[in-house]
Amino acid sequence: PIEARSCLPVVGSDTLVPLVDGRTVPYANLDCAASAPALLAVAERVTATLPLYASVHRGAGYLSQVSTALYEASRQTIGAFVGARTDDVTVVTRNTTDALNLLAGCVPADADGRAGRVLVLDVEHHANLLPWQRSAGGATVLIGADSVAHTLDALRAELARAPYALLALTGASNVTGEYLPVADVVALAHEAGARVVLDGAQLVPHRRFSLAATGVDYIAYSGHKTYAPFGAGALVGRRDWLDAGTPYLAGGGAVRQVDLDSVSWGTAPARHEAGSPNVIGAVALAAACDALAALPAGTLEAHEAFLRERLVSGLESIDGIEVVRAWADAVDPVGVVTFSVVGHDPGLVAAYLSAEHGIGVRDGRFCAHPLLARLGYSAGAVRASVGVGTTHDEVDRLISALEIYLSEGPSAAYEIVDVCWTV
């Protein structure tokens, strides 16, 4: 097992936080699935770029030329990181939510003019559910089965029963870290004439992924979960739908020609990038992609598998804690683990971990209300998630804090931080 302190250095790993008893301790950030800390390499690249930034695609000055070149080079890196094929398009978005909403406006009608329908599972994050539900053709939400094998059977049967333009599937669940085997999913969707989009928000930061190698048609991901700051993400995939779909925002930069009563829209990616682009966000995300891509093959996966195994076996060794799983036979989930301290308010457990141990976790329903309801956790649960900067000490601190919580209880009545009921 890799016991290395971390597999890539992140900023803020030595941050001290106050405890309720007046002590300060190093912050244990076990909430990387919500937003991962920036890599040191990202901070360095951003710092080096700040003096250079100027308008992108909108100026003739030297710095505009530099910024435009940096932006376009970043686009190339952001697409290449997820194995974009030569003719794929990379649209720089704000995040995964933005990317999936954008694609929802591009699902074409069928040959008879009926708006394209989308198939989704009930395990999805709301970002990969709601855009399809309100898209022109709407969505069918398939209730997931209790195993990967049965879920694949259900998908196959539904794809044979009705025509779908698109299957929208999580790359890895933000609740359980589990995923379906992508090769099987692509084969059965393509056989039925449907394309596949992966919600890569929790996949891309944790696993090497390639559109070209898997045949997946589109992937969406977020910079702030991929060790870069907020504000940049991407939609990467096949050009035809993106060239023909509804421009995501109406405004400057997305057009070829505007008259008082008509507009000729450009092609992708410009078609979907109206407004001044986020050059620093794109540069930051590209720096994260470069740093992750430079890790020797398997390093990231081994680091995470080690931490996840330590976390899950620690949690399962404690009486009164249940680890949440959607599929009994899921293989090699990513480092996102949700658990319930049975009979205890998840908000209280999370507040206790923060106030008495300096450990940051997430509680609530994780923007996946249908899944939590089906699995019997409508009152929410607690999620611990690891990343490249996480150490085994941090995981061990969580396990021993939970043991103390269950044996001694909290030392104070905490104000429960109301972060989760709408999300």
Ligand code: PMP
């Ligand atoms: N999908 C999954 C699986 C996620 O975990 C998240 C973020 N929690 C999203 C989509 C949405 O990502 P963002 O908030 O960056 O748009």
